[in-house]
Amino acid sequence: MTETVRGQSWSQRILSEVALRWGARLGIAWIGLLTLLAVFAPLLANSHPLLVQDADGWHSPMLVHLGPADTTLLGIFFLALLLVLLPGRRLSRFLAWLGGAVAVGILSWTLVSPPSLVVYEQYREAEAAGEYQRVIRAPIPYSAKDYLRDYADTGLESPRASEARMHWFGTDENGADVLSRMIHATRIALSIGFIATGIALAIGVVLGGLMGYFSGIIDIIGMRLVEIFEAIPTLFLLLTFVAFFGRSLYLMMLIIGLTSWSGYARYVRAEFLRLRQQDFVQGAIASGLPLPSILFRHMLPNGMAPILVAASFGVASAILAEATLSFLGLGLVDDPSWGQMLNQAVQSSTFNWWMAAFPGGAIFLTVFAYNLIGEALRDAVDPHVQSGKAKIPAKGTV
């Protein structure tokens, strides 16, 4: 047993153990599916046909209308795919991917400029007028913001209510297709989860690390700060922030990050207080390494495990926070979001079940997935909770 484990780092062991748990597998599968939906959203749900053939020959309105966000996501995704297939050290490939992602982002935001005036109805009208010889449409031929202005009777409509327009998940109060909005909303849910947690993690790690490393007066002041942020109900602070600073996606990420770092700071502080006394840290200090090197290269990797557990629960709560804000009417205005769709489920005393079941179900499944992953990570990290059928001996393997 020991032979098979030798050569694996501790983090690899944890990850492989997590991947063995069925709950974590299901969670990872769901998040993977959402990622695919987010990346390929314009190909899956789009009012612009993928390809049309008219008098001028073949052309693709979908490609013309791709925005910088779409191209960035697609570029990053294919870059990742390419680098997974290429040989090389994992770290260097990861760094190459990061650099490539930044480059793709900058290129997209400077070069890609879709037409600012979008008329979704033109294709349906042109098709009805017989201008197209052939049309290849996306599986869901409605964009997230296509309010079907060419139909007079749009509004809340239950799934598959009308024969002429097929809406698998119904339409929302503006007449937009719910399934299409849900697919486009995966981007907001996933990015809010990752970026908000990333911001919170960065603040928490730096503050908590400094508190734990220096202890003393810095620790006392820092802990007061942590206490202050813990004693304000997070949701209330969020509401205040959003109500006063306006509603934009990036601001919301920043705000959720700014209001949820205190837990991480506590964890990191506790870990660093423990690690500070250990020989390797004393050795690093004695050899005169600069502070960032001691903190982040030597101490942080050893205290990362409980933080990762907290982070995966944190992603779940960041997604919940965004959904809650949108539900309370303080979220994004026009962009699709699951919480905002859920808000339309009970309005003026009628119950629109499809607005509750599908977007609500998506929030639930995503939060559940992250919680499952977090649970599996915690069990893998915690030596006390080795299950009866533990495959890896707890001691002497690293």
Add this chain to the structure above:
Amino acid sequence: MLTYILRRLLLMVPTLLGITVVVFVVMAAAPGGISALSLVEGQNLEPQTKKALEDYYNRLYGLDQPAPVQYARWLNSISPVGFAQDDTGALTGWPMLKAPDLGISFRYGRPVMDLIAERLPITLLLNVLSIPLIYVIAIAVGVRAATQRGQAFDTQASVVLLGLWSVPTMLAGVLMIGFLASDQFWQWFPTGGLSRRAALDMPFLPQAEVWWALLALLVLVFLFAAAFMVFAARVGRHPRMLAGLLLGAAGGYAMIQDLDALNSLSSLVGGGVFGALLGAFLARSEWLALRLFVFGSAGILSGVAAAGWLMPAPMIPGFLLDRIWHLVLPVICLSYGGLAFLAKLSRSAVLENLTSDYARTARAKGVNERDVLWRHVFRNSLLPLITVSATLLPSLLAGSVIVEAIFSIEGMGRLAVEAVQTRDRELVLSITLISGLLTLVGYLLADLAYAIVDPRVSYD
């Protein structure tokens, strides 16, 4: 102990100051910030009137002063020690002790103190009802999961609890309103509010036209519930399953029949079959508490039904019953998340203590397993549950923001959302102060309870 409490109370002051500073900075740094402009905005007024109104608000609330001065003034007015101010806000003297004043809400034009005194009891009522419910169910589930570690119940419970914890409060609330309160499905509960208007004129307790009707109702409900519970406790598995099958079938049939939209033969049969399977499954359970609960509630329902059938005399439900009826859905909505969290916590706490040395010693002495569990292990497992009670209160307060929004209950949560939406400086700061104070007092109480329960912990 006393010095410890005093020290903690004094330490609260800088924390509370910090909390209000954070929120004030957020308000003041925002584009637009707190200004009279945001108060008169949106009103259709002539420019002169608008200007006059703006000047009036500026004078009234001191909104044209620099932000630090505004904060200092607010601080001065809420503190029991400080300068006295007259109506224009000018400082008039140093009377040492004065009455703390939370100011006047911009939007409501009423003292903040009055508003909070109106709303806080409602939110506290929701929370006070939720906390015991959470603890009782969480402990029951957690202890059973721990004693049956690794068996079917444990694994099922852990998945179900994690799932329950992941259900967003707004989804649960919306589904409950949609299915149990709206007129499209079962209209069993009210859609919102805390009491019907008619209930405000009713007497507090239920009343009937004939004096013995209430007594008969109580006796019938008690008899039915007792009979059902004795049955659930004493009878073997197979007759129990048969009874569960029949009860479930009747219940499922009745539920579908109550629904106009689904009243077809196939759905009636489907409802009956589903109810029967569920009833048989629940009756089959080896868990006594669950069986007692299921059969007891079935007994209460049948008792009420029987009473309604025997005595068609009209009854006035009374204020209390009406209030309870309105509180059922919000309290469930508020408690299930904390319940799931606490049940997982109590499972791990009991599990840790079950394998401890003192539990083994007790078993070796020949103490029976029941006493080991409840008299030795359980008492020690209470410690983490007490510690976490401090964090439960803030999360419940946050939860009541959502629950109150869904069920349109006029509590602190609604007030908080309104306050930030209308940029009501006085109200936002006061709500921050009060919820922060409640949270900190919660922490303190949890620490004190910890010292009382665990004699090893001492703060002296």
